[in-house]
Every structure is written in C-alpha cells, then in structure tokens.
Amino acid sequence: MKELTYVLIFLPFIASLICFFKIPSQVRSFMILTTGCILIVSSLLLIPYVPFAFTPQTLFGLGVHDLIRVPDFILMFAILYFGFKHRSLLIIVPAVLQIVLVIWFEIIISSGMIEGQQIFRSVTQAFYCDNLSLIMVLIISIIGSIICFQAIPYMKNHEEHMKLSTSKQPRFFFVMLFFLGVMNGLVLSNDMIVIHFFLAATTLCSFLLIGHDGNKEAIRNSVRALWMNNLGCLAFTVAMMIYHNLGSTDVQQIIRTPPGGGLSFLALALLCFASFTKSAQFPMQSWLIGAMVAPTPVSALLHSSTMVKVGVYLVLRLAPAMHGSFLSQCIALFGAFTFLAAAGLAVGQSNGKKVLAYSTISNLGLIFACAGLNTPESITAAILLIIFHAITKALLFLCVGTIEQHIESRDIEDMRGLYSKMPLTALITVMGVVMMIMPPFGLLLGKWMAMEAAARNIFVIVLAAIGSALTAMYWARWAGTLMSDPFAGKFKLEKQPVVTWAALLSLCAGAGILSIAVPWLYTGLFTPSMSLNYVPPYTLNDGVLENSYGVFAALPLCLIAVMGFLQSILAVRGATKARICAPYLSGIQTAEPRVFVGPMNQLVKAEAGNYYLSNIFGEKKLTIWINLAAGVLLTLIVGGAL
Amino acid sequence: MTTSQGIIMILAGLASGPLLGGLIAGLDRILTARFQSRIGPPLFQPFYDVIKLFGKEKMVVNVWQAFCANAYLTAASISVVLFFLRSDLLLILFIQAVGAVFLVVGAFSSTSPYSQAGAHRELLQILCYEPLLIFVVVGIYLLTGSFKIASVYAWNQPVLLKLPFMFVVLSFVLTIKLRKSPFDLSTSHHAHQELVKGLLTDYSGSFLALTEIAHWYETVLVLGLCSLFWTTNPIGAILLVGLTYFLEIWIDNVSARLNWRWMLGYGWAMGMSLSLVNLVWLYAR
Numbered sequence: 001m002k003e004l005t006y007v008l009i010f011l012p013f014i015a016s017l018i019c020f021f022k023i024p025s026q027v028r029s030f031m032i033l034t035t036g037c038i039l040i041v042s043s044l045l046l047i048p049y050v051p052f053a054f055t056p057q058t059l060f061g062l063g064v065h066d067l068i069r070v071p072d073f074i075l076m077f078a079i080l081y082f083g084f085k086h087r088s089l090l091i092i093v094p095a096v097l098q099i100v101l102v103i104w105f106e107i108i109i110s111s112g113m114i115e116g117q118q119i120f121r122s123v124t125q126a127f128y129c130d131n132l133s134l135i136m137v138l139i140i141s142i143i144g145s146i147i148c149f150q151a152i153p154y155m156k157n158h159e160e161h162m163k164l165s166t167s168k169q170p171r172f173f174f175v176m177l178f179f180l181g182v183m184n185g186l187v188l189s190n191d192m193i194v195i196h197f198f199l200a201a202t203t204l205c206s207f208l209l210i211g212h213d214g215n216k217e218a219i220r221n222s223v224r225a226l227w228m229n230n231l232g233c234l235a236f237t238v239a240m241m242i243y244h245n246l247g248s249t250d251v252q253q254i255i256r257t258p259p260g261g262g263l264s265f266l267a268l269a270l271l272c273f274a275s276f277t278k279s280a281q282f283p284m285q286s287w288l289i290g291a292m293v294a295p296t297p298v299s300a301l302l303h304s305s306t307m308v309k310v311g312v313y314l315v316l317r318l319a320p321a322m323h324g325s326f327l328s329q330c331i332a333l334f335g336a337f338t339f340l341a342a343a344g345l346a347v348g349q350s351n352g353k354k355v356l357a358y359s360t361i362s363n364l365g366l367i368f369a370c371a372g373l374n375t376p377e378s379i380t381a382a383i384l385l386i387i388f389h390a391i392t393k394a395l396l397f398l399c400v401g402t403i404e405q406h407i408e409s410r411d412i413e414d415m416r417g418l419y420s421k422m423p424l425t426a427l428i429t430v431m432g433v434v435m436m437i438m439p440p441f442g443l444l445l446g447k448w449m450a451m452e453a454a455a456r457n458i459f460v461i462v463l464a465a466i467g468s469a470l471t472a473m474y475w476a477r478w479a480g481t482l483m484s485d486p487f488a489g490k491f492k493l494e495k496q497p498v499v500t501w502a503a504l505l506s507l508c509a510g511a512g513i514l515s516i517a518v519p520w521l522y523t524g525l526f527t528p529s530m531s532l533n534y535v536p537p538y539t540l541n542d543g544v545l546e547n548s549y550g551v552f553a554a555l556p557l558c559l560i561a562v563m564g565f566l567q568s569i570l571a572v573r574g575a576t577k578a579r580i581c582a583p584y585l586s587g588i589q590t591a592e593p594r595v596f597v598g599p600m601n602q603l604v605k606a607e608a609g610n611y612y613l614s615n616i617f618g619e620k621k622l623t624i625w626i627n628l629a630a631g632v633l634l635t636l637i638v639g640g641a642l
Numbered sequence: 643m644t645t646s647q648g649i650i651m652i653l654a655g656l657a658s659g660p661l662l663g664g665l666i667a668g669l670d671r672i673l674t675a676r677f678q679s680r681i682g683p684p685l686f687q688p689f690y691d692v693i694k695l696f697g698k699e700k701m702v703v704n705v706w707q708a709f710c711a712n713a714y715l716t717a718a719s720i721s722v723v724l725f726f727l728r729s730d731l732l733l734i735l736f737i738q739a740v741g742a743v744f745l746v747v748g749a750f751s752s753t754s755p756y757s758q759a760g761a762h763r764e765l766l767q768i769l770c771y772e773p774l775l776i777f778v779v780v781g782i783y784l785l786t787g788s789f790k791i792a793s794v795y796a797w798n799q800p801v802l803l804k805l806p807f808m809f810v811v812l813s814f815v816l817t818i819k820l821r822k823s824p825f826d827l828s829t830s831h832h833a834h835q836e837l838v839k840g841l842l843t844d845y846s847g848s849f850l851a852l853t854e855i856a857h858w859y860e861t862v863l864v865l866g867l868c869s870l871f872w873t874t875n876p877i878g879a880i881l882l883v884g885l886t887y888f889l890e891i892w893i894d895n896v897s898a899r900l901n902w903r904w905m906l907g908y909g910w911a912m913g914m915s916l917s918l919v920n921l922v923w924l925y926a927r
Contacts, residue, residue, distance in 0.1 A: 417753070419706075430747075438740045439733070448732055452789060455780045458921055462777070462914070469772035473765050476743045480750025480761060483706050549788040551730045557720075557737075564716035568709040575708035578700035583754035584843050593703075594753055608758035611766070 001049035002056070005127055005188055007042045008137060011035060012181030020174040025167070029152045032173060036145030039180065043141035050134045051529040053125040053190065053252075064126045065193060069106070072197045075204055076102065079230055082207065086219070090227035094234040101237050105244065124250055128190035131530040135383060136187040136313055139390045143305040143507070144180045150398050150503035151176060151297035157405050158295050162213070172212055176301065179205040183306045187313060192240045192249040199236055199274070199310070203229040206307050209298040210291045221290030228287045232277030235270040242267040255321040255532050268322055269638045272315060272331060279311025279364045281338050282630030288361060292353040296401025299353065303360045304394035309386060312367045316382055319371050320532040329457075330637045332372030336460040337633060338365025340467035341626040346474045348617030350610065352400050352410045355474060356393065359436070362471065363389050363443075369460055370450050376537035377547065380526055381449035384518075388442035388511060392435045395507035399429040402500055412478055413609060417485035422494045426482045428504050432511075433479040437472050440557035441515045445545075452550045477610055516558045519543045648727065655726035659719055663858020664688045666865070670891060677895045688854075695851035703752040703844045710748025711849040711856075717741030718859035725866050728791040731779040735772075738863060741856060742768050749841035760840030764828035766902045770909040771815040775867075777917035778815070781808040782870065784924040794870050800878065802871040807920040809871050811913045812864075813886055818905070819864045821857075822894035825905050 015035040019028055059067050076099050083091030129137070155169050182205060186198035203226065211222030242263055243249050259265050280288035288308065292299050302308060315331065322328040342362035349355045363385060370382035402425050403418065404410045419426040435441040439448070447468065454460040514521065519540055526536045538545040543555020582589045585606045587596030598604035615621065643651070667688040675682025684690075702708060717740040724734050742764070749761035779789065785804050786793045794801060802809055818825040826832075829840030837843070845853055865883050872878040900908075 437743070439736050444736060448736060451732060451776070452783075455783050455789075458918075458925060461780055462773075462918070465773040465776035465780075468776070469769045472739060472743060472772065473769050476746050476765060476768075477750075477762070480747045483704065483747060483751040484753055484758070485704060485751065549783065549790070549793075550732065551790060552733055553724075553729070560716075560720060564713060564720075568712035568716070571708040571712045572705050575700065575702050575705040578702050578705075578708075581701045581703060581846075583703045583752045584756060584838065585754060586756070586838065606753070606755050608753065608755040611762040 001046060001052050001129075002054060004042050004046050004049070005054075005129070008039065008046070008141060008184040009181055009188065011038060011042075012177045012179075012184070016174045016177035016181070019177060020170055022170060025156075025169065028169070028173060032148055032152060032177070035177060036148055039141040039145050043138050046129070046134060046137060049129075051130040053128040055124070055126040064191070068194055068197045072102065072193075072200065073099070075197065075200045078204060079200065079207075079226065082223075082226060086223045088223055088227055091223070091230055094227070094230050098230075098234050098237050101234075101241060105237075105241055108244070125190045125252065126194065127188050128252055129188055131525050131527065132313070132316060132383065133187045135387060135525065136309065137184055139305050139309065139387065140180060140183045140187070143390050143394050144183070144301060146503050146507060147297050147300045147305070147394055147398070148173070148176050148180070149499050150300075150401075151295070153497035153499050154297055154401055154405070155295065161405070168212065168214075172209075172295075175205050175208045175212075176297070179209070179301065179306055183310070186310060190251050192236075192243060192251060192254075195251070196233070196236055196240055199278075200233050202278070202307055202310060203233055206291070206302055209302070210294045212294055212298065215293075218293045221287070221293050224290055225287035228277050228284045232274040232284075235277075236274040239267040239270040239274070242270075251317065252532075255318060257321075259321055259325070265325070265327060266638075268318060268327060269640075271318060272327070272637060273634070275311035275314045276334075276368075276634070277311070278314075279308045279368070280361055281311070281334070281365060281368065282341060282361075283627035283634070285342070285361050289354060289357050292357055296353075296397055296404065299356075300394050300397035300401070303356065303397060304390045308360060308364055309390065312364055312371065312382070312386060315368060315371045316379065316386075316531065319374050319379065322372075323374050323533070326640055327637065328372050328374045330372070330633065330640055332369045332374075332454075332457060332460050333463075334630070334633045334637060335365045335368030335370070335372055336454070336463035336467070337629065338362065339369060340463045340470070341365075341622070341630070343467045343470035343474070344617050345619060345622055345626070347470055348612050348614050348619060348622070349474075350412045350612050352403075352412050352415065352478070353397075355412070355478065356396055356400065359471070359474070360389075360393060362467065363393075366447070366450055366464065366467070369454065369464065373450075373453050373457065373460065375453055376535050377449055378453035379531070379534060380537060381446045381453060383526070383530070384442055384446035384449065387521075388435070388446060388514070391507055391511040391514070392432055392441075392443060395504065395511065396429065396432040396436075398500075398503055398507065399425060399432060402496065402504070403429070406494070412481055415478075416481050418482045420485045424493055424501075425496070425504070428508050430479045430482055431508055433475045435511050435515070437475045440554060440561050441511065442518060445515075445518060445552060445554060448550075448552055481610060516555070516562075518554045518558075519545070643728070651726040651728075652723050655723035656719060658726070658862050659722055659859035660855055663855070663862045664692070666861055666887070667858060670887075673888070673891050674895060677891065688858075692851045692854055695854070696848050698847035700848060701846050702849070703754070706751045707748045707845060707849055710744045710751065711845060711852040713744040714741045714748070715852045715856040715859070717744065718856040718863070722859045722863050722866070725791065725863055728795065730789045731782065731791060732776070732789050734863070735775050735779060738860065739768070739772060741860070745853060745856070746841065748845065749843075752844035754844050756838045756843040757841060760828045760837050760843065763837075763902055764841050766906060767818050767825065767828055770825075770906050770913075771818045774811050774815050774909065774913040774917065777913070777921070778805075778808050778812050778867070781805050781917065781920055781924065784921065791870065795873050797873065800872045800874050802882070804924070805871065805920055807916040809868075811916050811920075812868060812871075813889070814909065814913055816864050816868065816886065816890055817893060818909075819860060820890060822890055824893075824897040824900040826894075826899055827902055827905065830899075 015031055080095040083095050159167055182198050182201040189195050207222050207226040210225050211218050277284045291302055339362050342358045346355050346358035367382045367385050370378040436443055438444055451464055454464055528534055538547050545552045545554050582593040585596040587598055595603050595605050668685040672682040717737055721734045721738040746761045746764050749757045783789050786797050829842045868883050868886050869879040872882045
C-alpha cells in the first residue's frame, strides 16, 4: 500500500509537470486520460489495505518533513508574491505573518532536535488512512479524474470561443492534475506540518484556476479567493504551533487526547475557522460564489471533490476531539444556520451556476451541522452527504457547463424548454436534480439521518426543516423549467463529444447505482475503522437501515422506485401516441402553441417567468444580514473557546 | 408485524386511497353543498368523475406530464402504504414530498401561464407546510422517543394531550394539503379560481384522473397523521379526525382565498411559534 499511496500523491505531480511543457494536445489528452485511469484504479486497489499507517524512513533520500520544508516556503513566498503583484494587503499581511511563524516554528523544532529531545519524533505516523481518508481518496481520484476528462473537450471549445492566440491549456491542466495530487496528499497525511503544506497548495491552486481566464473579473475573484483561504491557512498555522507546544502535531494523537484547557480548545476553534474558510461558509462564502467565473470544470472540481471538501474533512477528522463540548454544539448551530441561509439565497437566484454554488454552501453547512452534533448517526449522515454530494454536484456542474457552451447562457430562464434543444443533457440534469432532493437517493438518505440525529437539538432541527423546504423549492423550480416545453417531439439526440457523454452518464449512473448499493456501502465502509470512536449506529436487515428511533427502507424503496420509474416511462411511451394539444391559454389557439388570438383579433404571446422572490431572498437584501449573523456565530465559536 | 399482517397492511394501504379517499371526497362535496343550501351530488360522484376521466381520449401538452402524473400517484400511494406499515414518519413525509414535487414539475412542463403560475404557487405552499409537518413529527419524536409510527401506538395516552399546539399546526397544514380556502392558491376544487385550474390546468383525461387518485391518497395520509393524535381508542380517533375535517369544510366555506404572502407569513409565524412553544414545553419536561 506504500506504493499505492505514493502513486496517488506523486503521479499527478509528475503528470502535471509533463503537461506544463508544450506538448501536442493529443499527447496531453492521452496523458490526462492515462493518469486519471491509473488514479482511479489505484484508489480502488487501496480499499483492501485500509486502515493502515506508515512512516517512510526516507522519501527520495529525505525525511518527510525535510522534503516538504523547502516547497512549503516556496508556496508561502509565491502567495506573498501574488499579494504584492495584486497589491492586496489582505494577502500580504497574513502571508508575512505566516512566513514569520513558520520560520520561528522551524527554529523551535531544530533547536528541539539539537537538544536531543526529538520533539519532532512525536509524530509517529506520517501517513494515515482510515475509512474516512479512503472515502476522500476515492472521491478525489475518481470524480476528480472524471472532471479532468470532461475538461479536455470543454477547454478546447472554451479556447476556440475565446479566440486565444496561444493556448493556456498547459498551465490549466498542470494546475488541475497538481490539485488532485495535493488533495490526495492532504487526506492521507497525519502530520499537521505536512497538512499545512498541502493546505497552502490547495489555496494557491484554486487561486490559479479561478484566475485562469485572466480577465478583470477573474483576477478580482481569484484574489478574493486567495486572501480568504490564506487567512484560513494562517489560522491553521497558529493552531499547528499551539499543538506543537502542547506536545504533538500528530493528528491521531491530537484527537486521542481529550482537550484540556482553553489553549487546546482555541486550537480546535482555529482549525474550525480554517475549515469554514475552505468550505466557503458564511461570511467567507464570496470566494466560492466568485469562483464561478472560471471555466466550468474548475467549478466542478472546487465544488464537488476538492477544496470545499477539505473543510468538512478536517472537521470530521477532529470531531472526536470535540465530542460533547460547547464548541461542537456551536458548530452544529453554525452549520444549520448556513444550510438555511444559503438555501434562502439560492431561491433568489436565476443564475444556474450561482444556484449550484449556494446549494454547495448549503449542503456543506448541513455536513458541518452533522459533524457538530457529533453522534454516530450524524457522522454517518455527514459522510453519506459528502459522498453523494460530490457525485451529484460534479454531475450538475458538468451539465451546466455543457448547457452553457451550447446556449451561451447560464441563466435558468434561458434554459426554459431546454428539453427540446438538448433532450439528453436536459434529462440528465433533471436526474441530477432529482438525486439532490428525492428518496431513495443517497443524498436524501443522508438528510434523513441528519434530521433524525438533529431532532434533539431544537435550534438545529428548526433551521434544518426550513432549509430543507427551501432546498426542494429551488431544485424543483429548476427541473420544471428545463422540461417546460409544449412540444412532445421525437427524441433527437444532440451532438456532444464522446468524453462528455461518458463523463455525464458515468456520474449519473454512479450516483444511481451507489444509492441502490447503500446497504453494501454501509456494511463495507461504515465500520469502526471509519474514524476514532465510531460505532456503526444502524442495523441492517434485508436492506433496511434501522436504529432504535428510525427506519429507512433503503433497498426496498430503491426497488419500488425503479419499478415506479419504469412504469412511468412506459406511460410516457404510451403518451407519445396520444393527441398532442397546445397549452391552455384562455383564448383562441393558433398554430403556434404559445400564441393566442386576443381582443381585437390581435395575436398575443403568452409568457411566464419564474418566481425568484428577490425582494425576500435577493442577494443584495439578505447577504449583509446573513454575514452579520454568521460573524456573530463565528465569534461565539472562537470566543467561546477562550 | 408478521409477514401476512404486513401484506394485509400493504393491501389495505393501497386500497385506502381509491376507496376511503374517494368516499371522503364524496362526503366533502355533500357537506359543502349543504353548507351552501344545495343538495349536492351523490356520495359516489367522485368515483363516477374519475371513471369518466379514464374514458376520455388521451391528450397531452408534453409527454412528460404522463411521467409526472404516474410518479405523483406512485409516491403518494407508497407514503400511505408506509403509513399503514407503521414505518418512519420522516421517511413518509419525504416520500409524500416526492409526489408533490413531481406534480409541480408536470405543471411546469406545460408553457401555459396558468399552469406555470399554479406550479409556483404550489411550490410556495410546499415551502409553507413542509417545515410545519417536520415540526409535528419532531414533536411526536420528542414525546415518544421514536420516529416510528408503531411507537405512537405503543404510547399509553393520546398524544394530543401533550401536543395540543402541534395538532393546531397540523390542521393548518391540512387546510393547505386539502386545497381548501383560504389556502387554495395553486388549484381549487371550486370554480372560483383566477388561475383556471392552476397547476392542474393542462393535465387532462386519464392523467387528471391519476392526479385525483393521488390527491385522495394524500388526503388519507394527512388525516392518518391527524388520527395519530388519538391512538388509544379507535372511536376517539374517528371523532377527532371527523371533527377536524368538518371544521376544515366549514373554514373552506366561510373564508376567502389569501395570496401567498399571507399564507407564508401567517403559516410560518403562527405555525412556527406554536410549534416552538410546544417543542420547548416538551424539552422542559
């Protein structure tokens, strides 16, 4: 498994370096495809070895810590460089602080080494992989690779559309693949110093990707992403130093020692703050919303399998240390609040990508709430939500990207009746929406578990119940708009590159099959080796998940859903033989289904638009209050720890 | 529950929608007529209507209406079957929501402005009642310690005594779900709809019949939820449900339709404050 770990982390680095050089685009595409396939296979091969932990004596002739020391500084100076380049004090100050802190830190460590105390040896395992890490590795390697595959045709189109004289694809794929390696490294490392390096790397990667198109808006939004995430990195650095002072930067040791005293709680709170910035929780949501200016594969990668999942991963990792604490309760409240607030903002949006972005923030909020509730049930819910959210959100982003290149708009109103223009893409998108909100799909199973786990916490359940209704509203509206078309015309498949179809269909089928496979997934992955102190809370009988107070008939419902689906599809086939009539317009119909003969024999075109309720849920109206409330909650989290 | 009991319950659940639901609809129409000094249709009129609809020529605006009508019926019937199997309340709510959403998507698939506006209003209605239903279920959980309906039946006194406000909230939801005034925004049983037939405008023939049967299932489900508030005695349950339903018809006949702002404002303000009071009371115990 050592070899597999190295492949998962270092292969993307090597491949990305090759991509960076000007090589023929066919060779590059081939490189990306093979790298992706090797990543997928290696991540699957890793399954039987879990859980494992190991420390290589030397890696390329150096200790792990020595190996990352120089790149760590290079990264921090690179961030500082971009800070100066874009003249942003918000980047420069935290970056300088971070560099100073890390230098100081290195001096402490090396002095410790000289005195022979060997403090650094207190990190027993450099690499650690339990089921939580494994799930993250699988998500990153499989979904990340699929997104990279789809990026090949997308970027070709994208650059043709932008009429670039020199292709920027080498840099683009360099960062994309690098990102995958960094993410795998992050979830497999056990030493906070190493994690800090990878965290800084994700920050820089997302900055480069968001600013990829190089226009004014892209630059502005990428700078915002950099300063916000850099602030998170600074918080992480401080937490790392506190932990070093307390004895160990070994994550497994940290969560095994119950926090005693304010200092360790402060460190935990700082780590949570770092996670919130990475996962774009309020009030740091604007970087993720701004990230949608990037090419769509970037959004897909950031939203589904990388970056934002770092935050929830870290908090879930640390959850055992916070068990039963006030901090944990605050996180639950904060997460539930974000779930509701982001869902509200999504209702007010007609921009498809913004709806997706807010829904990501909202779902991450729910995952944080689950992590904060900190019971086996809620942790199970959180991990299910991570898995299914990653697949479904990647699918939806790729769909929107495909639609956008076709109709040159990302506005939901422009997608009205998309079914007649791009039937299969529209259907896959609707399928994605259905998998976001409906049983028996995994995401709803997660939500069900989350709600039952939250029922004892009155604030969390109230926020979650309202948020859940808002969520159903904005998704149903979107799905309906896609299908809104008076024609029952024959199914004429639109033209798309094979890779695009493969990516969309594999993600769609993957989410469906995994939902059916939930019972097996549960027995296979949700074992005590999920994370520390985790006990599988549900018993499984005939595919029915049950605990003392709830029962979810996962498998039977899937079977009924499949039968219901087939029966409804048959009904559709029957309906194609039915007489097609024009929609009712309360006037004399004309040959054109949207036009009727009105008063004075004038032709009137009937039009309807969606409700976005922007005077209630508008971004301008709500954001400031939500940020304020989130700020107060955040102060409670960090201040409460002191 | 043994297997044979389970099968009986599944069959009873499946039959309850078309039979019990239809009868309730017939009774409803007679009572409404008497309120308005009319004699009203025969008791079985809803059945005749549905049978007649099935005999009509199939017409669709968009073939996916057929899908949505079928999915609505499937989801509604499964939620009732799960109720009869005494399953998880939250799960039942989620499945009921699937049906509601498919009905809306089907309405969206027609470009008729009546249908579209009706669909949006229906979404607002869902937005209004969905959290309230979850609060009711959470209230039951806090009292009995379980989301399973079986545990409500195992409870040794009527839930109503401990969850009186929750029952008020539930009857509020009932008004919306039964499409009664003042909350018959998206579509209505009566011919006083500025949206023609709202979200049902472009459903026709057998597809309209399917939505009607699905609506009967939903009626049975919501009345079933009401009956959970008095489980110790079947006569008590019937009295409670009958009285509530009578009250609904009365409210329907004495009130005018409100717009969605009122519904959302009143629904959430009243529903949530009553729920919170009741929930806090349970927590404090």
